[in-house]
Every structure is written in structure tokens, then in C-alpha cells.
Amino acid sequence: MDNQMIRVLVIDDEEGLADFMQRILSLKGYAAFMETDGVGAVNFFKNERPDIVLIDIDLGYSEIDGVEVLKRIKEIDKNxxxxxxxxxxxxESVKKSKEYGAMHYLLKPLDSKDIVAAVDEAARVIRQRRAS
Incomplete structure (x- = not known):
């Protein structure tokens, strides 16, 4: 299964960074989407059900932070x-994110290789689930 079958949602209130991550993932063949607001991101997830979600913890201008976004997404789909x-x-943010089931942590400033490596690993998990 190629990457185009894997849908990735990027959530970051820094629009330039969200756009950068979306473009990198699109170049690698993923179907990538972006949201800059936590509430909008949860609604997008609820309606579109992307396979992988990258969530910025500090969504400064959003009503809810990234940990709350993670919690709400996991309430919609625990997997x-x-x-x-x-x-x-x-x-505390790291602890809560792990409790809510985050797969990985990426530290900013981000390197395109780190983004792709984390998403590639997540995509392998998705493919394994689909194959079983």
C-alpha cells in the first residue's frame, strides 16, 4: 500500500510550520491536511477520520491545547x-499525552527527516492494522 492511502492531519497554530509539515508529507506521497485551531482539528478528525495526526501541544490561539485535542480525538477513536x-x-504535558495514548514526541525546531521518520513509522502501524 503506498503512502497516498495514508491520510495525515497536521495541527499547529503556526500556519507556516503547519504548511511546511503538510508540504513535506505531501511530497512523500501522503494525503496531508492541516488545521491551525484545536476545535477545528477535532471537528476535522470527527468528520474525515485521518489515519495519523500530528498535534502541536501549545496551540496558543486556540480554545484548547494540544493535549486536550489528543484527549478528544482518542475519545472519538481510541485507536x-x-x-x-x-x-x-x-x-505534565508529556505525562498526560502518554496517558492519552500519544505514539511519539517530536521536539521543535523540526527537521523534515524527523517528521517523515515518525510518520513513516506510524504508517507502518496503520498498514499492519489494515493487514490483520
Whole structure:
């Protein structure tokens, strides 16, 4: 199964960074989408059910932060594959994200190789689930 069959939602309030991640993933063949607001992202997830979600923990201008986005997404689909993206290394956010089922953590500033490697690994998990 090629990457085009894998849908990725990028959530970051920094529109330039969200666009960068979306373009990188699109170039690698993923069907990538972006949201810059937590509430909008949860609604997108509810309606579109992407396979993988990259979530910025600090959604500064959003009503809800990334940890709350993760929690709400997992309430919709407990098997959702989520990768947290952050500048913040506060242990409480890390702990809550792990409790809610985040698969990975990526630290900003982001390198395109790190983004692709994390999404590729998540895509392998998705493919394994679909094959079984």
C-alpha cells in the first residue's frame, strides 16, 4: 500500500510550520491536511477520520491545547495514531499525552527527516492494522 492511502492531519497554530509539515508529507506521497485551531482539528478528525495526526501541544490561539485535542480525538477513536509536536518539555504535558495514548514526541525546531521518520513509522502501524 503506498503512502497516498495514508491520510495525515497536521495541527499547529503556526500556519507556516503547519504548511511546511503538510508540504513535506505531501511530497512523500501522503494525503496531508492541516488545521491551525484545536476545535477545528477535532471537528476535522470527527468528520474525515485521518489515519495519523500530528498535534502541536501549545496551540496558543486556540480554545484548547494540544493535549486536550489528543484527549478528544482518542475519545472519538481510541485507536487513532497521534504524534505530539512541541517546544514545551514540561513533564505534565508529556505525562498526560502518554496517558492519552500519544505514539511519539517530536521536539521543535523540526527537521523534515524527523517528521517523515515518525510518520513513516506510524504508517507502518496503520498498514499492519489494515493487514490483520
Amino acid at each position: 487513532a495514531v497521534c504524534i505530539m509536536v512541541t517546544r514545551i518539555t514540561d513533564e
